[in-house]
Amino acid sequence: MTDPRIAAVGTSPLGRTDLTGRDLFSVAVTEAFEGLPDPAEIVDAIYVGNQSESYEHQIMYGTLMAEWCGLRHVPAERVEGCAAAGALALRHAVEDVRSGRRDAVLACGVEKMTAGGTAGATDALSAAFDRATEQRSGVTAPSQYALLAQRYLHETDATERDLARIAVKNHKNAAANPRAMFQRETDVETVLDSAYVSPPLKLFDCAPVTDGAAVVLVANEDVTSTLSVDDSVRVAGVGAGANNLSIADRNLTFIEGAHEVATQAYDQAGIEPSDVDIAEVHDAFTVCEALLAEAAGLAPRGKGYESPLAPEDRSAGWTDVQLSTSGGLKARGHPIGATGIAQAVEAYEQLTGTATPERQVDGADTALLINEGGVADAVTVAHVLSAA
Amino acid sequence: MSDNTNTNTNATDADTDAAVDIDVDVDTPDKYATAPRSPEELTSDSPFTLPGFFAALDEGRLLAAACEDCGTRLVPPRPACYDCGSRNLKIERQPETGTVISYTEVRTPPPALADRAPYTIAIVELDSGARLTGRVTVPYADTEIDMPVSLSIRAPEEDERAMALEHELEWPIHEFEPA
Structure with missing residues (x-):
């Protein structure tokens, strides 16, 4: 058993595009396999993270994406777990390779969210909540996270201005990320002046509706060494777990599921939270970055909102981690089923030193990824990636 | 910092056989009042299914499955307790x-x-x-x-x-x- 490696990565443009899901996938695969043999010569299986069939009236994304990159007669599956679908697909690929069952697996995500407009996305995302109690009450994704944010502001010293600073920081990172949807900075007043979507969350607290696809090639050391790739990163730890579907039944300010899976991933990797240099967490809404920093042991309870501050200015108990260096879901974009893979792409660039200089974290050699599906930790996946 | 941890439990110590006080719903027929142990018990008349749960709600009774082992109240009722895994559950009418x-x-x-x-x-x-x-x-x-x-x-x-x-x-x- 050897640790799998991420040997190649690719993404489509992220944002509103005139390309369909399969085309976006083609763009991502074309980037990942630039200079490599055909996928059919390398890939033994493919997993595709995808949230909803409602956007393109299409399921069978496993079969479709396999076909579109020249694969046939290999295991091919769509993986569903709302916004955690991408990391679930990555986890399947990692477990396949780690177990020795397969040598190289493609982990992908794809979503064509803009197809149905805001109403279509609102409706499709609401399917992630409990039909029996939550959906029938008319909850939406922003309102579910607003319930977390309201409680977080009630229990901690954090203010809406503190949450706004998270958005500002992530926009600044995205401005330096050529893959990002919003390659522009913003300021605290703009965030605070934006309209409430679901109070206390405002438009600029929310990740956007995004079209996009992302691909990573997960391979064992033998395959990786035969490929003419300049560099690769090691998947050192994985954790995954489900919590209650209904948010009412969970702790609203300590995201237990994220704590559990981050701990699993740290233990597998043999690291402590303080070893993490960069973390891509599931900042679908600004408050999530604060909550997940705390859950992952990167910040003390109730102080995760200090993530935009320089490490020396944060409260005692914080690590020196840099969060959402890609711009996060907030500003890189959040193509639901592809987000978990896009997080891995950022970690790959940071750990191989190929991120743009403006956002490259000096000496980054350990990354934590946390990808959530449903509201908060209904399902959560964590990966620890290492440069070594 | 106050705590929003779900107080949905009567158990104070998981290692003791806490006697959970469950007020079994008097309007639920006996055969549906405890968690199903055979497939035949899972009909739409049982509040352990959604049709049964909503039929009771339509009569003004919000029902939970109360866990006899840890005291967690599960709304809507389902056949096992998410908190401790137990299938020792009883249908209980909830306060409004x-x-x-x-x-x-x-x-x-x-x-x-x-x-x-x-x-x-x-x-x-x-x-x-x-x-x-x-x-x-x-x-x-x-x-x-x-x-x-x-x-x-x-x-x-x-x-x-x-x-x-x-x-x-x-x-x-x-x-x-x-x-």
């Missing part, structure tokens, strides 16, 4: 009063409820410790954390019926109003 744990306002609703927005949503902890998300009948500005509320049950209105699947058409809508 509780307090707001968190709340917000939906300004961009699902398409089917477009005419209803904005509306208030809350997570309510009932006096039994069970928690339930639902709409609040008053505006966002008139809602706050720790506000006492009571449960109300009504028939679905036209827009709610329009978003219902065929098997959901008669299921009642639950809401919370200031107590």
Whole structure:
């Protein structure tokens, strides 16, 4: 058993595009396999993270994406777990390779969210909540996270201005990320002046509706060494777990599921939270970055909102981690089923030193990824990636 | 920092056989009053299924499965306790009063409820410790954390019926109003 490696990565443009899901996938695969043999010569299986069939009236994304990159007669599956679908697909690929069952697996995500407009996305995302109690009450994704944010502001010293600073920081990172949807900075007043979507969350607290696809090639050391790739990163730890579907039944300010899976991933990797240099967490809404920093042991309870501050200015108990260096879901974009893979792409660039200089974290050699599906930790996946 | 940890348990020590005080719902027939141990018990008459749960709710009874081993109240009832894994469950009628744990306002609703927005949503902890998300009948500005509320049950209105699947058409809508 050897640790799998991420040997190649690719993404489509992220944002509103005139390309369909399969085309976006083609763009991502074309980037990942630039200079490599055909996928059919390398890939033994493919997993595709995808949230909803409602956007393109299409399921069978496993079969479709396999076909579109020249694969046939290999295991091919769509993986569903709302916004955690991408990391679930990555986890399947990692477990396949780690177990020795397969040598190289493609982990992908794809979503064509803009197809149905805001109403279509609102409706499709609401399917992630409990039909029996939550959906029938008319909850939406922003309102579910607003319930977390309201409680977080009630229990901690954090203010809406503190949450706004998270958005500002992530926009600044995205401005330096050529893959990002919003390659522009913003300021605290703009965030605070934006309209409430679901109070206390405002438009600029929310990740956007995004079209996009992302691909990573997960391979064992033998395959990786035969490929003419300049560099690769090691998947050192994985954790995954489900919590209650209904948010009412969970702790609203300590995201237990994220704590559990981050701990699993740290233990597998043999690291402590303080070893993490960069973390891509599931900042679908600004408050999530604060909550997940705390859950992952990167910040003390109730102080995760200090993530935009320089490490020396944060409260005692914080690590020196840099969060959402890609711009996060907030500003890189959040193509639901592809987000978990896009997080891995950022970690790959940071750990191989190929991120743009403006956002490259000096000496980054350990990354934590946390990808959530449903509201908060209904399902959560964590990966620890290492440069070594 | 106050704690929003779900207080949905009577057990104070997992290692002791805490005697859980469950007030079994008198209106649930005996054969459906405990968690199913054979497939035949899982009919739409059983509150361990959604049709059974909503039939009781339509009569004004909010039912939970109360865990005899750890005291967690599960709404709606299901065959096993998520907290401790036990299948020793009994159907218990829930109190209709509780307090707001968190709340917000939906300004961009699902398409089917477009005419209803904005509306208030809350997570309510009932006096039994069970928690339930639902709409609040008053505006966002008139809602706050720790506000006492009571449960109300009504028939679905036209827009709610329009978003219902065929098997959901008669299921009642639950809401919370200031107590």
